[in-house]
Amino acid sequence: MYAEERQQAIADLLSQRGRLSVNELADRFMVTTETVRRDLSTLERAGIVRRVHGGAIPAASLSVLELAVSERDLTHGERKDRVASAAVEFLPRAGGSLLLDAGTTTARLAGLLPLDVSFTVFTNAVPIASRLAGRGNVELHLLPGRVRRTTQAAVGEETVAALDRIRADIAFVGTNGLSLSHGLSTPDQSEAAAKHAMVCSAQRVVVLTDSSKIGHESTVRFADLSQIDVIITDDGISAEDQKSLTDIDIEVVVA
Incomplete structure (x- = not known):
């Protein structure tokens, strides 16, 4: 086994x-x-x-x-652990406000938040909120909306409206697909709307993705690559894909 x-x-x-x-x-x-x-x-x-x-x-x-x-x-659990660990280096050193997207890698990052730094965390993910609810150094805000059974993510008009009122220091976002031609994408319209609002609500956007998503395209685009500052992935990314992303001024971190 x-x-x-x-x-x-x-x-x-x-x-x-x-x-x-x-x-x-x-x-x-x-x-x-x-x-x-x-x-x-x-x-x-x-x-x-x-x-x-x-x-x-x-x-x-x-x-x-x-x-x-x-x-x-x-799936790809070890890779996701490495990506989440690398993302810790992008947390504000003196604390600050974070947007944590729903997803398995962002959930891993939530578990790695330092205990000696104070953070304000906004998330639409019920599992992430459950994980952080008891943390004394985290001011937690669970975004409103309809919770999808398949992803346990809050989505819908309420979620987007709440995100429109937020300006966070940094957003950590997951994706189902990432390509030069289609940007960041996901299969569900409502998830895409929430992710798009999250990207627009942060001063800096960091995408957490294992390399299997790079070159893959899902149905609904939620962000252009021009809206992304950093992509953290694993060593399965090809040299060609890495160069293509750095050529358009995206910082690529290989964990």
Whole structure:
């Protein structure tokens, strides 16, 4: 069993049982306790579980958990961890206001926010809000709107209107596709409208994407590449794509 398959199975089992110990999981999957702890750390960074003494529990309600443990979240998990870690370097050093888009990589970034810096965070993502709600150094604003079941993201006219009133220091945005000809894109019209409003509401825009999205185009464009300041991706990006992006004055960070 590959690591991502085992992590998926652990998340499914936790959703059924509610709480499991490290020793139970090690016995069940015939791996060492150290391997289980690494798996739980990966799942915790993704906002799927919460580590407790000797084991783990689900991080949120069942509906949020079902989203988080989907194949969408665990695919390219190691790459997304690297991208999120690299994004920490772009956080305002003295604190400030952040827009965190819904997505699996932005959820990982939320879990990496430093504890010794104060941030004002606006997000339309229920899993991210759940993750940050108890943080003493975060002033959290959950954007209004209709919550899509498939992504747990608030979308719609209320979401766009709320974003129109915000001017954040930096937005961290995910995407389903990124190409020179079509810009940043996503399959859903309402998600695209929310993402577009988020891009327009920040002084600086940082896109977090694993390299599998580069060169891919989804149905609805939500931003032109001219609106993007930084793209953080993994080392799967081709030299040709990296040069094409830097040639149009986008900073490309390879994690």
